[in-house]
Amino acid sequence: MHFTTLLIEPPGIDSQLINLMLAPEKFLVNKAECGPKAWNLIIESDPPDLVIVDTDLPLNGNVRIGASQLMELMSRRSGWRKIPKLVLTSDSSSSIFQQTTKKNVCAAILKPYDPRRFIQEVFNCISKRLDAHIKEINRQHIQLGTQIKNITNMLNQGDTINLKNRLGTILAEIEDHFAFEEQYMSQHFYPDFVEHQKGHKQVLTNAAKLIDEICTSSPMIANQKIKQLSTDVFDVTDDKKYIGFLYDLLESLTTHLKTVDFKE
Ligand SMILES: [Fe+2]
Numbered sequence: 001m002h003f004t005t006l007l008i009e010p011p012g013i014d015s016q017l018i019n020l021m022l023a024p025e026k027f028l029v030n031k032a033e034c035g036p037k038a039w040n041l042i043i044e045s046d047p048p049d050l051v052i053v054d055t056d057l058p059l060n061g062n063v064r065i066g067a068s069q070l071m072e073l074m075s076r077r078s079g080w081r082k083i084p085k086l087v088l089t090s091d092s093s094s095s096i097f098q099q100t101t102k103k104n105v106c107a108a109i110l111k112p113y114d115p116r117r118f119i120q121e122v123f124n125c126i127s128k129r130l131d132a133h134i135k136e137i138n139r140q141h142i143q144l145g146t147q148i149k150n151i152t153n154m155l156n157q158g159d160t161i162n163l164k165n166r167l168g169t170i171l172a173e174i175e176d177h178f179a180f181e182e183q184y185m186s187q188h189f190y191p192d193f194v195e196h197q198k199g200h201k202q203v204l205t206n207a208a209k210l211i212d213e214i215c216t217s218s219p220m221i222a223n224q225k226i227k228q229l230s231t232d233v234f235d236v237t238d239d240k241k242y243i244g245f246l247y248d249l250l251e252s253l254t255t256h257l258k259t260v261d262f263k264e
C-alpha cells in the first residue's frame, strides 16, 4: 500500500526531514525542487493523493514560478483540482493562512514546524481525500441505481421512447464509474485489482448484450433483464471488499503515525 505525494520543496534540511517522515514503505514521494519542474510534473503526471508545496521556491535559471501560480495551475486541471494541498511557508503574514478553504489547501504550516503537527496534517489531508473518494463511489452507485430504477418505471408505464439512447447513457456511466474505481485501485496497489477489473469487464460485456435484449423484448422480459443488469452492476461483495480495503488504508496510516520516530 502506498500513498503518492508530490513534494514541491527546494533541496535542504526541510526536504530531507519530510522524506524521513514520509516513510518509503507508506509513501511514494515525487519531488520537484523548483516551480518550473513542478509545473511540468503537474502537466505530465497523474494526480497524487497529496501535494506538499513550499511558498519559498527558488529561481530555475531566470524562471520563477511560485507556489500561488502552481496552485492556480492545479485548480485549472480537473484531476488535480480536488487534490488536498499542504502549504509550508516561512512568511507569517502570508495570505495563505486566510485562504485555506480556497484551492483545496487543507493546511498551511508556518516554518519552522513541529514534525508531529506536520505528519498529523499529512494524515488529515489524506484521510479527507480517502473519505471523499468513498463518498464519491457511494454517490455514483446511488446515481446509477436511480437511473436503472427510472428505466424500470418507464417500462412499467409502457414508455419506450428513447429507450435505447437512455440505456446507452447508463452504459457509458457504468463504464466511467468502473474506470473511476480502477484508477484509484491501481494507484494504491489494491491486491484484488486484477480480479475486480475482470469482473468489471464481464459486467460491461453482459450489459451491452442485456441492453440489446431489453430493447427488443416484451415489457415483462425487459424488466427481468433490467433487474439482471442492476444485480450485475452492484455486485455488492466485490465493491464491499474494495471499500473495506479503503478503510484498511486509513487504519494502516493511523498505525503508521503511532510508530513514527520523532527523535530530535
Ligand atoms: Fe462500483
Ligand SMILES: [Fe+2]
Pocket (backbone or CB within 6 Å): 178, 181, 196, 200, 238, 239
Ligand atoms: Fe466495482
